[in-house]
Amino acid sequence: MYKRRARVVFFGAATPCVALLAEALAERFGSQWLDARAASIGLPAHCPPATPDGVALTGAPAVLDEPLLRWADLLVCLDEAAQAACPELPAGVRRVHWPAVAAVVELGVGDAALRGALEERIRGMIGGMALLAGLDGDAP
Numbered sequence: 001m002y003k004r005r006a007r008v009v010f011f012g013a014a015t016p017c018v019a020l021l022a023e024a025l026a027e028r029f030g031s032q033w034l035d036a037r038a039a040s041i042g043l044p045a046h047c048p049p050a051t052p053d054g055v056a057l058t059g060a061p062a063v064l065d066e067p068l069l070r071w072a073d074l075l076v077c078l079d080e081a082a083q084a085a086c087p088e089l090p091a092g093v094r095r096v097h098w099p100a101v102a103a104v105v106e107l108g109v110g111d112a113a114l115r116g117a118l119e120e121r122i123r124g125m126i127g128g129m130a131l132l133a134g135l136d137g138d139a140p
Contacts, residue, residue: 005035006129009064009072013081015105016040016061017047022078022118024055029119030126037072039064041085052110069093079105 008026012019019038026036038061047057062068069075070090077083077097089095098121104113 005031005033007035007037007071007073008125009037009039009068009075010078011039011064011075011082011086012061012078012105013041013064013085015079015081017057017108018078018101018105018114018118019061020047020057020059021051021055021115022076022122023061024057025115025118026122028055029123030129033126033129034122037062037068039068041081048110051115053115055115066090078102 010019010022010026012022016038019040023036023038026034038059040061040063042063047060049058050056064085064087069087070093072093075086075089075093075095077086077095079102083097083102086095098117101114101117101121104111104117107114
């Protein structure tokens with residue numbers, strides 16, 4: 001079923017560090033399934049180098065622009081500002097909003113509730129892909 005990894009952009013308009021955390025968690029738990037990128041609206045990101053539990057937050061989020069949107073299969077809006085600022089998407093790109101993450105996003109990247117909400121959603125996405133690939137016999 002899956003010929004390549006799904007391309008996911010985690011968009012944190014007001015919370016670029018949370019987008020970096022989502023990217024890092026996606027790479028940690030599902031690098032065989034997801035090609036993840038963090039994006040923001042260009043706010044400077046003054047993120048810690050790592051979370052208290054050791055998840056490295058490297059680099060800076062990309063600015064959400066047309067080339068990044070054309071690359072993506074899925075745009076995940078992580079906060080209410082991202083949901084409001086989401087531009088029109090190219091054909092074939094889906095957008096989802098994770099309200100459970102948005103509800104705790106202001107707690108910051110070091111908070112266990114935010115980390116848990118992100119991890120639960122990312123693992124759920126990966127689990128769905130693995131289930132579908134297993135049904136087709138295409139698991140990596």
